[in-house]
Amino acid sequence: MAALAATLVAALLAGTLTAAPARAGSARWTVAAPGSDAPRAEVIHNRAAGTVSLAVSRGDRTVLAPSPLGIRTENADLTGGLRFLGRSDRADVERYTTTVGKRTQRLALFREARFKFVGANGARVDLVVRAARDGLAYRYELLGDYGSVLGEASAFTVPPDSTAWLANHRRDYENPYVQTTAAAADDREYLAPALFDVDGTYLMLAESNLDGRYSGGSLVHDGTGTYHVKLWDQSVLVDGPLATPWRVMVVGGLDTIATSTLVDDLAPPSRLADTSWVHPGQVLWTWLAGGRGAGQSLTRQMGYVDYAAQRGWPYVAVDAGWYFDPQQWDVTDPNWRTNSWMPELVRYARERNVGILVWIHYRDLDTAQERAEWLPTLHEWGVKGVKIDFMDSESQDRLRWYDEILPATAQNQLLVNFHGSNVPKGVHRVWPHVMTMEGVHGAEKSSLTTSHITTLPFTRNVIGSMDYTPMGFHRTRPTSDANELGLSVVFESGLQNLAGTPESYDARPEAVRFLEQVPTVWDETRLLAGRPADNAVFARRSGQRWFLGGSSAGAARTLNVPLDLPAGRWLVELITDGEGGLVRSQRVVRAGDTLPVEVIANGGFAGLACRWRPTITTCDQP
Structure with missing residues (x-):
């Protein structure tokens, strides 16, 4: 295990220590996880103004245009006038177990870069950026006691024509998601998570590691496609140094969004030594x-x-x-x-x-x-x-x-x-x-x-x-x-x-x-098909069996479901809508086949898949 961890750390650190070439009046640094499909963060320091921004890309596609960073306190304005002191890098490999979720056994791999800045009055702030295969995150670490936090400059500038799925802000998060575009959304306050489709690459904005040391945050659209972080409290009480919650950007294909555990991965380890009494x-x-x-x-x-x-x-x-x-x-x-x-x-x-x-x-x-x-x-x-x-x-x-x-x-x-x-x-x-x-x-x-x-x-x-x-x-x-x-x-x-x-x-x-x-707890989760506001088809594994679920919106149709299952032949039992109620059917398929499922208007299906053998007649466990 120690050797594996050392290998993973070495792989994560490879290539992280070089900065992008400086452009006139600015310095740029890249933070990225290994892999050609992994998203990349670019931290940009405007030397003249002392401002810092962050851009995100995946492949040759811009996911976030340079977006402002910074934090304001009673005694320090760390949104401008910042002087760069240095950068340090490390890799982080964490294995942990959860009691609920898309999968209970987790492996979190991060590249982390720490950018050190000092403000005009000598106040110290570090911008910590983490890169993973399924996204990026950043937070601020205040290294002294600078009084209460009055707000952040943090914002996300999404390409304006990106499709957006947003929910109006509400105290209890109980508002529906509505489809629009990043720039056409009303100028108002929205809930996080918020989802955007940037020309086939999806971006979900979220938050992690929030507790009573800070205040919750929403997203306020300014009418141009930029979404500004707004804290619940006008003044967040701070006593001593502070690490803010993570501002999270899950980035990738829709399957990456649906199966991401990044928000949990960024959180601290469990505070319970004994979970034997916890039964979902x-x-x-x-x-x-x-x-x-x-x-x-x-x-x-x-x-x-x-x-x-x-x-x-x-x-x-x-x-x-x-x-x-x-x-x-x-x-x-x-x-x-x-x-x-x-x-x-x-x-x-x-x-x-x-x-x-x-x-x-x-x-x-x-x-x-x-x-x-x-x-x-x-x-x-x-x-x-x-x-x-x-x-x-x-x-x-x-x-x-x-x-x-x-x-x-x-x-x-x-x-x-x-x-x-x-x-x-x-x-x-x-x-x-x-x-x-x-x-x-x-x-x-x-x-x-x-x-x-x-x-x-x-x-x-x-x-x-x-x-x-x-x-x-x-x-x-x-x-x-x-x-x-x-x-x-x-x-x-x-x-x-x-x-x-x-x-x-x-x-x-x-x-x-x-x-x-x-069951309600899963060993593995896969997205088989889907599009927000249209359909979602999942396969979730418990033991040796895969449970299937499909939900659709709109007219009756055929859902063509790619069977992304382990190699071999499978007995699939589907429950669909029939004329007299729910009906069950069976078919034997191979992994990788496309399974056509007829659904009625606003219909869907449930199903089970188990390894096929000539003696198997049902996926029910004895």
């Missing part, structure tokens, strides 16, 4: 059957536990309404724990190998005293996890709350699903008990479109688990039944909250058969 899985979640009327009672919840046990689903989620209204219920009353039916439900579920997850409002966990009351009590009852809702902010103050709730939930061995939240920015690596986060215009919304749904795998879901809550078969929705079933594979979420009712599942036996088998 499917969740029976009945809230969309009618809110509190869906059965916030012991009797109804016992029925849901029985149904989950029959299906082999490991969890039932009990949403809002299971505890008293906080305005009427005082948790400081020493008898409050005896007023709940939750311990009895947990015992009932445990006997049937089902875990209970509970919803809780942020306001009931926003003080140290409340956390000390709630979290140990839930652990003592045997509750397996919490769905915490309505944080609705990415301010520094709210991020510091995340910094407190994350170790507290881990200490009490509670899985976490954040709702009304921000989006994952490396949290899955740092805190492996975070199973999923909302931060998505998901199935709870009434204004869904299939164009938005088929954009999510290339935007929001790229950066981490996404609690979209699929399988609401009983509801009015834009997707066909087979499309909805395919989302169990297309959308990745460590806790996959299945939003249907027992009756709606029983009416679709092929869906039940598939959902009893599909």
